[in-house]
Amino acid sequence: MTTPIITVEGITKSFGDVHALTGVDLEVEPGTVYGLLGPNGAGKTTTVRVLTTLLKPDAGRATVAGYDVVSQAAELRTAIGLAGQYAAVDEILTGRENLEMVGQLYRLSTAEARSRADEILERFDLAYAGDRPVKTYSGGMRRRLDLAASLVGRPQVLFLDEPTTGLDPRSRIGLWEFIERLVEGGTTLLLTTQYLEEADRLADRIAVIDKGTVIAEGTSDELKGRIGGDVLELQIANPENIPAAMAAVAGMCCGEANLDDDGETIRVPVESAVGTITDAVRRLDAAGVQLVDIAIHRPTLDDVFLTLTGEHVTQETNGNGELVGAGRGRRSRG
Amino acid sequence: MTAVTERPNTSPGNRIAWEIRDALVITRRNLFKYVRVPTLLIFSTVQPIMFVLLFAFVFGGAIALPGNLDYIDFLMPGIFIQTSIFGSTNTGIGLAEDMNKGLIDRFRSLPMSRSAVLAGRTVSDSVRNLFVVFLMTGVGYLIGFDFQNGFFSAVFAIALVLIFGYAFTWIQATIGLAIKDVESVQAASFVWVFPLTFASSAFVPIESMAGWLQWFARNNPITHAVNGARYLVLGEPWGSASDVWITLLWSGILLAVFIPLAISNYRKAV
The missing domain is CATH 3.30.70 (Alpha-Beta Plaits)
Incomplete structure (x- = not known):
């Protein structure tokens, strides 16, 4: 067995009375895609924020690419890429300028940052729009640019926090193809999602997370074996x-x-x-x-939860009756 | 894909060089906004120019100054300071906007310096202040203003205005990162700046104020800054060299307090 590239041991994090993480344990093998599946408020985003050094855990220990998330935060940041829940790109800048800026902040030289931006725009089918301000981009294009930006530093470990939330089904499938393409190169990917279908399609292993802790872990087939296919x-x-x-x-x-x-x-x-x-x-x-x-x-997140916890998750739908997210009636960042 | 294993080494000299480069990258990004959104530049400069014209023509006649000094000459140093302090409110608003768009999360996950986002923001806001001061000077000259102490004093006066305004950008950065909600930040950054600026020697001689206010106005750091700028623009008795030094001291104190506070808020920003 290879050494895990992400290890998480007993991480807890509270915000006042809200216990966001009550003890998370994970191990992720290098070169694999790992899915964190759970409803809103389960602790998915908090876990990602701890692993990307944005939040300090209250207790427990975690390492990414061999670096401790607290004591070696600066070194750790050189080894990771992060794309959050919203497309964190500057609307005023063009797509290319956004990527060049991120490249320079990864401390590439100006010339390197430029050629890296060109390369990535090409790879994400954004070259044709590279010189347009991002505010002219569609939602799907912004997400793609956001994903692209997370890859500029050639990260060993990539974190995607709900990469397709809020996208229409067609853009979602398009984005999945890009995600599959980018992990072909051997990058380890940890992604969070509310959609069983998404975890099923993209992840080698899945951890089901609820109320700040992992309640089930395994391959998609193993989990389906438990919940029925x-x-x-x-x-x-x-x-x-x-x-x-x-x-x-x-x-x-x-x-x-x-x-x-x-x-x-x-x-x-x-x-x-x-x-x-x-x-x-x-x-x-x-x-x-x-x-x-x-x-x-097909089994849904609700089926997973019903099987594992005996509880339903409340499904939130938009005006067209499409599923937009799942939570326990509470709208908060997972 | 291969991992980047070679990283620039982190000797102290190198570290400072990287911090400066990171800050410049962010400064450039912030200034792009003024180039790309011309309406923003127009409307953020219209207000200071409007202040110059309104104060000069509406209040000018009502305010009697000793020694027959033209009100416009009295006004301009005050309005420079007022503009650079009002301009600093953009710092907190800009940071709150970046935070709400998730950009601060991205920056915080990058291997860049922890101070660069704040340094870049405060520097770009000061560059905008410099631009506005030039523009106001031009308008001032059209209606009779004149730097009366020569070129170098004029340069020092503008430098003093920018340094004092720069200290205020760090206060606003601290506020913006603590409050986060853009509209609340907008209100919170103005609510104290407005009375502080008006209860100073910026627009009227302190002697004309209500008695109880005079004590406050005399000790208001903004009064020292205005008087310092007046000293450099007009000479004595409109201010003194000690006002210049007190202003620099205040700027130093504010920076020493608020740079660490702002950076600490940035590290903790959620």
Whole structure:
């Protein structure tokens, strides 16, 4: 086993009566992507702020790239990059000027900072907008520039705090592609997210964090093993046909079909979404069962929490009914 | 991607050189704003010029000065000081804006000097003050103002105005980083600066003030600064060399107190 590049042992942090972190332990292997998953107010951002030297922990010990977050903060900063919850870029400057400024503050020479900015603009598909003031950028472009800025210093460890919160689904998927690209080079990435889907897609390992502590840790598959993976949900027209329907879909994949508490919905665990619905419809058709509804339910953060804590997280939605975030009714920085 | 393992060495001389470079990078970034947003430059200079004109033409006739001194000559050193102190309120506001946009978080996570963001902000605000002082001098000359002690005294007068204003930018930096909310900072940075400036010798002779106010006005550091600038612009009896020294001493004390306070607030900024 290699030496972890991030170690966190028993970190606590309180703000007055608010106990933001009540004891966080983590280990992150070099070259991996680690996801911190949890609702708002769980302690994700506080953990990142401690690891990036923005906050001093009350107790406990943490190291990043071999440097202690308290006693070697200055050295540690040379080894990390951070992109926070909002795009921390100067709107007045152009994209290129923003990156050159960050480069100079990483203490590259002016010429180095310039060539690094060009290189990164190219890599993040921003070269065409590099000489425009950032205030003309779309939200997705700003996030991309913010990500780009965090890479200027060629960090060993990159911290992304909710990199896609507030983005529309299309920009989110676009940003995921950039994040995947940037970790191909071997940078260790620690990212926080409220979205299970995001952690699932990007992270090698995931820590579920709640009320200031880690309540579960493992690979995406391990966690799904605990909470159950994708489930096919069926509702059929005639209740008399339920046994026939359950028999028809039983052999589809990897588990028994079972009937929900309401006595109407049949659930079958499935492995992959691809072709599943077609397959199920064919089977049911062959058995002469008429469907009312069919859907694949993917586990959400709420399912994770329900399984791990027995509590629901309150889902906050915007006017269009899209999920914008999850928390316990409290709007605060995770 | 490879990690950067080579870092500039950190001998003390080198460290100071890096701190200066970091501060210059930030200064440049702040000054860009005035170049890119011309309306900002126009409106931040209109106000001081308006003050010159209003005071000269509205109050000028009502204020009798001993020795037949023109009010505009009396006014200009006062208004230089007033402008550089009012200008310092931008320092706290600018820092609060950076904080709310997450830029301070980014800067604090970079391997740059802990003082650079503040040094860059206070220096760029002083550069703007210098620009405004030049502009006001031009307007003053159009309506009869004159530096009466020659070129070098004029240079010293402007330097004194900038040094005193610079000390105030650090007070405002401390306030801005402590309060954080932009609108509150705006109010908090003005609320004490306004009475302090008006209860000084900046606009009227202290002898014309209410009796109880005279004691305060005489000991107000702003009065010393104004009188120091007047001494350099007009000569005695409008101020004395000791006012210049007292102003430099006050500037030194304010800097010695507020630079560490502001940096400590910056380190703790959430």
